[in-house]
Amino acid sequence: MNYNKAIKDYKQLQGLMALQLRAVLFDMDGVLFDSMPFHADAWSKVMTDAGFNFSREDVYMNEGRTGADTINTASIEQFGHPSTPEQIDALCKAKCDLFATYPPTPRMAGALELVEKVKACGLTPMIVTGSGTPTLLNRIQSNFPDLFDEGHIVTSFNVKRGKPYPDPYLLAMEKGGFAPHEAIVVENAPLGVKAGVAAGLFTIAVNTGPLKEEVLLNAGASIVFPSMQNLCDEWEQLYKSLTE
Ligand code: MG
Numbered sequence: 001m002n003y004n005k006a007i008k009d010y011k012q013l014q015g016l017m018a019l020q021l022r023a024v025l026f027d028m029d030g031v032l033f034d035s036m037p038f039h040a041d042a043w044s045k046v047m048t049d050a051g052f053n054f055s056r057e058d059v060y061m062n063e064g065r066t067g068a069d070t071i072n073t074a075s076i077e078q079f080g081h082p083s084t085p086e087q088i089d090a091l092c093k094a095k096c097d098l099f100a101t102y103p104p105t106p107r108m109a110g111a112l113e114l115v116e117k118v119k120a121c122g123l124t125p126m127i128v129t130g131s132g133t134p135t136l137l138n139r140i141q142s143n144f145p146d147l148f149d150e151g152h153i154v155t156s157f158n159v160k161r162g163k164p165y166p167d168p169y170l171l172a173m174e175k176g177g178f179a180p181h182e183a184i185v186v187e188n189a190p191l192g193v194k195a196g197v198a199a200g201l202f203t204i205a206v207n208t209g210p211l212k213e214e215v216l217l218n219a220g221a222s223i224v225f226p227s228m229q230n231l232c233d234e235w236e237q238l239y240k241s242l243t244e
Contacts, residue, residue, distance in 0.1 A: 001234065003241040006222040010202045016181050019202065019242050023183040024118045025172050028129035028136075030063065030188035030208050031228065032115075032144070035105035039063070042099045043070070046091055052078060060209045063189035064130045064163035066156050067092040096133070107143050108208065110229030115147050117235050124152060128172045128185075130163050130192075132156035152176055164191040169199035184242065186231070190219035197221075202242075206231055 047054035185196035
């Protein structure tokens with residue numbers, strides 16, 4: 001694939017002569033871990049039981065939002081008012097409890113190899129996720145040993161406003177000491193793509209779920225890969241295009 005046009009368009013939009021790549025900011029669910037099918041099951045079941053109209057596809061369309069924001073957005077849309085804090089707590093807890101009964105989520109195919117390639121290029125890999133499970137750091141360490149520094153991980157505990165706001169990506173750049181022209185984003189969700197783009201970053205989408213590619217392009221993704229394995233296989237060529 002030829003990436004030059006997408007990169008040229010981004011540079012033109014940002015008024016940049018060149019990218020000076022130093023970091024790759026990875027989303028977690030649906031990018032590093034193949035966890036979205038479980039999240040889709042758990043959210044759609046808990047929300048439907050609570051009287052919401054909430055399909056598996058709705059889960060993918062809301063992916064990236066914090067739990068509270070997901071519930072509030074659906075409540076405003078469907079009932080005309082936000083949820084109460086009590087309902088939000090109860091639904092988040094029910095979803096987490098159900099999710100905890102599922103088997104451990106596997107690493108996404110190609111993810112480990114890609115992060116290793118990124119590191120071998122001398123770039124800093126970071127994680128920017130809307131998730132906030134207590135076991136998250138352990139899970140990252142055991143699946144991606146010594147690849148992510150703890151100070152290079154942004155979770156829902158660190159920001160008030162989650163994706164699609166740019167805040168998580170802006171915080172990641174602050175934590176890592178990177179400017180927008182020094183980092184790129186890898187996302188699988190439309191709202192995650194919007195967050196990366198809103199932070200001024202070159203944003204790559206991997207379409208690991210059931211959504212149409214256009215949804216990710218319309219959200220602002222510069223390039224869409226069909227899988228993480230494909231992005232991993234294409235990395236050398238992409239990296240060359242990004243840095244020349
Ligand atoms: Mg994701």
